[in-house]
Amino acid sequence: MPKAKETGAASAPAKKTAGRRSYRSYGKIKPAPGKSKAEPKPIKVSFLGGLNEVGKNMTLFEYGEDMFLVDCGLAFPDQDMLGVDLVLPDFTYVERNADRIRGIVITHGHEDHIGGLPYLLKVLNVPVYGTKLTIGLIQGKLREHGLLNSASLNVINPGDVITLGGFTVEAIHVNHSIPDALGLAIRCEGGTIVHTGDFKIDTTPIDGGMMDLGRLAEIGQEGVLCLMSDSTNAERPGFTESERKVGESFETLFRKAGNNRIIVATFSSNIHRVQQIMNVAASLGRKVALVGRSLENVVSISAELGYLNIPEGIVIDINMINRYPADKLVIITTGSQGEPMSALTRMAFSDHRKVEIHPNDYVIISATPIPGNEKTVSRVVNELMKLGADVVYEKMYEVHVSGHA
Numbered sequence: 001m002p003k004a005k006e007t008g009a010a011s012a013p014a015k016k017t018a019g020r021r022s023y024r025s026y027g028k029i030k031p032a033p034g035k036s037k038a039e040p041k042p043i044k045v046s047f048l049g050g051l052n053e054v055g056k057n058m059t060l061f062e063y064g065e066d067m068f069l070v071d072c073g074l075a076f077p078d079q080d081m082l083g084v085d086l087v088l089p090d091f092t093y094v095e096r097n098a099d100r101i102r103g104i105v106i107t108h109g110h111e112d113h114i115g116g117l118p119y120l121l122k123v124l125n126v127p128v129y130g131t132k133l134t135i136g137l138i139q140g141k142l143r144e145h146g147l148l149n150s151a152s153l154n155v156i157n158p159g160d161v162i163t164l165g166g167f168t169v170e171a172i173h174v175n176h177s178i179p180d181a182l183g184l185a186i187r188c189e190g191g192t193i194v195h196t197g198d199f200k201i202d203t204t205p206i207d208g209g210m211m212d213l214g215r216l217a218e219i220g221q222e223g224v225l226c227l228m229s230d231s232t233n234a235e236r237p238g239f240t241e242s243e244r245k246v247g248e249s250f251e252t253l254f255r256k257a258g259n260n261r262i263i264v265a266t267f268s269s270n271i272h273r274v275q276q277i278m279n280v281a282a283s284l285g286r287k288v289a290l291v292g293r294s295l296e297n298v299v300s301i302s303a304e305l306g307y308l309n310i311p312e313g314i315v316i317d318i319n320m321i322n323r324y325p326a327d328k329l330v331i332i333t334t335g336s337q338g339e340p341m342s343a344l345t346r347m348a349f350s351d352h353r354k355v356e357i358h359p360n361d362y363v364i365i366s367a368t369p370i371p372g373n374e375k376t377v378s379r380v381v382n383e384l385m386k387l388g389a390d391v392v393y394e395k396m397y398e399v400h401v402s403g404h405a
């Protein structure tokens with residue numbers, strides 16, 4: 001999910017340098033007794049993307065001669081970027097310092113955190129670290145780019161500490177809208193920086209346990225120089241509901257759908273959401289068909305790695321949907337953002353080869369438009385309604401909760 005980071009603890013004024021990057025020095029910390037007497041150097045943090053924007057998250061940490069990266073995402077083009085398929089961070093500074101980069105740590109498997117990785121690894125083949133699911137999703141991507149054999153992919157678990165030159169990086173379990181997400185405690189002689197990654201605090205998560213607030217508290221006691229926190233939705237008062245809440249809404253809505261065919265659009269990477277849709281479908285005796293390449297990919301990878309528990313015999317091939325009555329079917333599809341080429345958009349414009357929208361369709365858009373996508377989403381909703389379908393989206397029922405705190 002998108003995010004922008006804030007460096008709330010930065011007290012030193014931002015020092016502008018040439019180009020688009022800005023560097024911040026995080027003060028001087030006295031070395032601990034018994035440790036090196038050398039004066040600690042400033043830690044430099046450069047945001048190559050993801051700050052003050054939604055997408056292409058990429059951050060460079062620098063201490064002395066050592067550098068490492070956190071995340072390498074892509075952004076999707078705005079509607080006015082005609083002819084542009086995807087937007088990448090500017091790698092120039094990274095390329096120039098290629099011999100100083102010790103590795104790249106990936107916080108989670110969302111496109112805006114891993115999507116740029118194949119393009120980076122083509123110019124800079126450094127070791128990549130991430131949790132099992134994150135690495136699984138990266139493998140799928142690298143295979144498409146023919147990079148799978150040359151890349152150095154390393155699976156880490158929450159609690160693991162990896163050494164990257166003069167840095168150590170500790171992985172901390174956080175909740176988010178994709179399983180296996182991490183926050184990071186980054187340490188060097190200059191001090192400790194906590195990078196939360198994208199996170200929410202879910203006290204009743206579907207799987208994987210609650211975010212490790214205890215460990216964060218311990219690190220806080222040790223002393224933290226700077227907290228870099230996900231700030232998506234920071235302007236909204238209150239807190240984000242548990243993912244479990246959406247499951248309850250599905251129960252209600254699936255019953256409300258009566259004899260109609262149910263179509264649910266969601267982010268393909270929201271595996272816990274897909275799990276809940278499958279569970280409710282199974283409990284009501286409906287089969288599930290998947291539409292959209294990214295959804296099929298993520299479902300197969302996450303089922304293989306044990307992150308998705310597909311009820312026995314529930315998934316049917318999309319080519320088989322016409323053999324089942326409407327009230328025995330749930331179709332899960334991509335396109336919850338109204339992306340022009342996505343399956344749901346094609347369905348809405350009667351342009352999908354396999355799914356035709358009828359007045360007996362009950363469409364649930366289980367997502368909220370990413371800022372900037374409101375127009376395309378409402379266009380899709382309008383078209384679906386013109387075809388006679390019932391359409392349910394976030395404003396009407398709790399069919400979505402955010403992945404951010």
Ligand SMILES: [Zn+2]
Pocket residue numbers: 001002108110176198403
């Ligand atoms: Zn995310």
